[in-house]
Amino acid sequence: MGRPRREVDFLGGIVVEAQVAPGLEPNARILRSTTVVGVRRAGKVALGSDGQATMGTTVMKHNAQKVRSLYDGKLLAGFAGATADAFTLFERYEEKLQQYGGNITRSAVELAKDWRTDRYLRRLEALLAVAAPERLLLISGTGDVIEPDDDIVAIGSGGPYALAAARALMSTHDEMSARDVVEKSLSIAADICIYTNHNRTILELE
Template structure:
């Protein structure tokens, strides 16, 4: 996460690398641990990927302002709870769509600066503050300052490697070597 001056003149923290990979019946979200302010590493072992919902059946990773991401994690958990009793699956998709609606229209949420990758056993999604709920083509998604590096590496590996976790870890290693706001202290969660 690196600093950024917003319209209010406040320093905010953003940037990171998060990748999601679905392959072989497994979904993995991985993220680095570096928190930067300008060109200084403030913390090397932040946890930007975590389990959400009842029983931790949903995994989410964020790139963006830290406080904003925690707000979004909390809101997504509330949406997951609201759709928990929904029959026929789709709990994560429904919760994500409702969160994206709120994020786009709510006066407070609209100012949050973050991106999220969320997944359960059946679904991998990217959520944005523009109201987007995107299902990535090819079952690979990446966000953050090193996201394009990780995405490129994962796409190059996906046809040759069968294990989603191996793909995610190798892609994160590439991003850590190229992006100055990404380190090699990776958190991995699998559903």
């Protein structure tokens, strides 16, 4: 058998390469799509995701877990991309947190450096969203560590819809909590993005 050919895929705002087995059309590969959104408001932070996992044009799972707590429950993290790759990166990020005394920004920068330069890590395909009561971060394999200006982070194929919804809700509904904004934003994204469903997992810290 020949080596799998590589196809360029678009994932949550970055271009990645996805393996395509010989003889398969590009749409038969795993489509790494999802919606993850995080919001900080009134001293609390919430991070949530949908539950759909898709392969090609087939929905394979309805309740996938794409968000989790890290560092003894002191922060939350979610991912868009390959599950195994994301969990490897979560483990590396926790190691950085231990090394740098829980400094989430410094740990994210050091992870991004390793992710970009390490021969093994740079093959991993995922985007990470990290949420803590003091800040939100987006970490990518291109070396980017981005702290949003508006206390909202969103990644995945439904990320733009969730981001737009969260911004609108934050600017017009002062009574909504961080969790409320995340829940409604995910619901709106699920109505628009075919790779996002209405099964939600939402975690919260204060």
